[in-house]
Amino acid sequence: MSNTKQAAMPAPARDLGFGISCIDTLQNRPLMACCYLLERGDDLAFIEAGTSHGVPRLLALLDERGLARERVRYVIPTHVHLDHAGGAGVLMRELPNAQLIVHARGARHLIDPGKLIAGASAVYGAEAVERMYGEIAAVPEARVRSPQDGEQLPLGDGTLQFVDTPGHARHHFSIWDAVSRGFFTGDTFGLSYREFDTAAGPFVMPTTTPVQFEPDAWRQTLDRYLSFAPQRMFLTHYASVENVPALAQTLRNGIARYELMATELAAVQDRHARLRRALTDDVLAAVRAHGCRLPDAEVRALLDDDLELNAQGLGVWLDQRRA
Structure with missing residues (x-):
C-alpha cells in the first residue's frame, strides 16, 4: 500500500x-509508532508529530471527533529524530494556534531542518528519505518554544x-502528566512492541539510535523517572x-549488556556485523526468557530496523569513546 493511500485512511x-x-500512525507497519492526543478542557495537544505521511491521520481524528483545529495549543515532539518530529512543520501548518514545544538543543533543527535532511540523506539517500518521511517542513521561529528543565506549561x-x-x-x-501519573517518554523508556506481550507483561528493550547513546546519562534519567513514582509510561514505540x-x-x-557486548567487540574488523549479530542473539534470548513464542524469523522481522540502528548507535558510541 502506498503512503498516499495510507494517509487517506482514518486514524x-x-x-x-x-x-x-493513542494514534497509530502506521509508520512502516501497524503497532510500530504512535502519537498521542491529549484533551484537557478546551485545550488539545499532540505529543509527537511522527512523519508527514501520518499527519492526515492526526487531523482525521480531530475531524472525526468534531474537535476544531484551532483548539490545539501545542505540538510536542519529545526529540528531533525524524520518526518523532519529521512531520512537525506539515502538522503546524494545519493548526493555526499551536505552539511547537521542543527541547532547546533541537529547536534550531526544526526551524531550519536542512541539517536533519542532509544527515538523513547522507545515510539513506534523498529518495529513501522522501519515501520514509515525506515533506520535512520548517516551522516559523516565532511559533517555537523551548521550556526549561522542570518548567510547566498550562493545558486546560x-x-x-x-x-x-x-x-x-x-x-x-x-x-510529566500529573492527571495520568504518567510520562510521555519518547524513546528514553525504550521500545515495547505489543507483539511481545506475554503473561509476564510487556517486553522492553533499549534503543541506541545514533548518535548520542550515553549509558550513564540514561541511568540517571531512569532514576529521575522513578523519583516521580509514575504509574504508567506512554511510549512512542x-x-x-x-x-x-x-x-x-x-x-x-539491557543497557549494561549493550555496553559489555560493544566493548568486547570494539576492536574486531567486522565490528558492525558482529554487533548486529550479538544484538540479535541478545534479543532472541530475552524474548524467549520473557515467554514470547513467536518464531525467530518473525522476531527478527519485527525488530530488523531497530537492531540495525542499535548496532549503528553502539558503533558511534565506541568511536566517540576512543576519540
Whole structure:
C-alpha cells in the first residue's frame, strides 16, 4: 500500500483514559509508532508529530471527533529524530494556534531542518528519505518554544511538566502528566512492541539510535523517572505500559549488556556485523526468557530496523569513546 493511500485512511486511535488517545500512525507497519492526543478542557495537544505521511491521520481524528483545529495549543515532539518530529512543520501548518514545544538543543533543527535532511540523506539517500518521511517542513521561529528543565506549561485546567531526559539523545525531554501519573517518554523508556506481550507483561528493550547513546546519562534519567513514582509510561514505540519499576530494571540490565557486548567487540574488523549479530542473539534470548513464542524469523522481522540502528548507535558510541 502506498503512503498516499495510507494517509487517506482514518486514524486508528485507542482511548487510554485520562483524556489521552493513542494514534497509530502506521509508520512502516501497524503497532510500530504512535502519537498521542491529549484533551484537557478546551485545550488539545499532540505529543509527537511522527512523519508527514501520518499527519492526515492526526487531523482525521480531530475531524472525526468534531474537535476544531484551532483548539490545539501545542505540538510536542519529545526529540528531533525524524520518526518523532519529521512531520512537525506539515502538522503546524494545519493548526493555526499551536505552539511547537521542543527541547532547546533541537529547536534550531526544526526551524531550519536542512541539517536533519542532509544527515538523513547522507545515510539513506534523498529518495529513501522522501519515501520514509515525506515533506520535512520548517516551522516559523516565532511559533517555537523551548521550556526549561522542570518548567510547566498550562493545558486546560492543569499543566504539563517538561523534564530533561538524555541517554537516548541529548535533545530529548519527557513530559510529566500529573492527571495520568504518567510520562510521555519518547524513546528514553525504550521500545515495547505489543507483539511481545506475554503473561509476564510487556517486553522492553533499549534503543541506541545514533548518535548520542550515553549509558550513564540514561541511568540517571531512569532514576529521575522513578523519583516521580509514575504509574504508567506512554511510549512512542509503542503505547502505554505499567509496572514501571520492573521495566526500568529491565532497561538497566539491557543497557549494561549493550555496553559489555560493544566493548568486547570494539576492536574486531567486522565490528558492525558482529554487533548486529550479538544484538540479535541478545534479543532472541530475552524474548524467549520473557515467554514470547513467536518464531525467530518473525522476531527478527519485527525488530530488523531497530537492531540495525542499535548496532549503528553502539558503533558511534565506541568511536566517540576512543576519540
